[in-house]
Amino acid sequence: AQSVTQPDIHITVSEGASLELRCNYSYGATPYLFWYVQSPGQGLQLLLKYFSGDTLVQGIKGFEAEFKRSQSSFNLRKPSVHWSDAAEYFCAVRGGGSNYKLTFGKGTLLTVNP
Amino acid sequence: SAVISQKPSRDICQRGTSLTIQCQVDSQVTMMFWYRQQPGQSLTLIATANQGSEATYESGFVIDKFPISRPNLTFSTLTVSNMSPEDSSIYLCSVVTENEKLFFGSGTQLSVL
Numbered sequence: 001a002q003s004v005t006q007p008d009i010h011i012t013v014s015e016g017a018s019l020e021l022r023c024n025y026s027y028g029a030t031p032y033l034f035w036y037v038q039s040p041g042q043g044l045q046l047l048l049k050y051f052s053g054d055t056l057v058q059g060i061k062g063f064e065a066e067f068k069r070s071q072s073s074f075n076l077r078k079p080s081v082h083w084s085d086a087a088e089y090f091c092a093v094r095g096g097g098s099n100y101k102l103t104f105g106k107g108t109l110l111t112v113n114p
Numbered sequence: 115s116a117v118i119s120q121k122p123s124r125d126i127c128q129r130g131t132s133l134t135i136q137c138q139v140d141s142q143v144t145m146m147f148w149y150r151q152q153p154g155q156s157l158t159l160i161a162t163a164n165q166g167s168e169a170t171y172e173s174g175f176v177i178d179k180f181p182i183s184r185p186n187l188t189f190s191t192l193t194v195s196n197m198s199p200e201d202s203s204i205y206l207c208s209v210v211t212e213n214e215k216l217f218f219g220s221g222t223q224l225s226v227l
Contacts, residue, residue, distance in 0.1 A: 041223075043218050044218040090156060090157070100216060101162070105156060
């Protein structure tokens, strides 16, 4: 069965600092990996996804993530955080082909200090 | 892309009652899913809504508690039956479009008193 672990429940960074949110997955084959962001009272917005190819994936809002098969990781990064990035971030995995069921991690809440 | 309208956006209900949540998409989609996000928790898949047939439920979820309808390729409903405070959650509709892109609705925030 597929699973996702986000080790950090809550992270606080200062505005302008760099950010890395960790995600580890478990899946028997090559996974499809996603990062979503959820702001208070908002739905889920897709930041980026990895299906295949280049292991460094660029997303929206200046985010990027790197797929590392050897470490079963898909960490999300941003070089300089903005106050508007404060939100909950979810890593998710699904199988390939027509299996569109997503398994989500428990999320990481990001607080940005001015 | 797909524009998803999910209604209601929020509701406060009394225990023992039922609430039906609607998910309307502006285009035909191949798949529709319902997720639950309990307070402070991640999203958990409830079921896959199958067009013209019974939904496929994930472990821990049953049709009597969460009946789902999908009469056509653009619409689905999820009913939360005989509610208790433990059902207080955000319920989200998710769709897969014909070009295999996945989108989420904005969710229904349910509070059960």
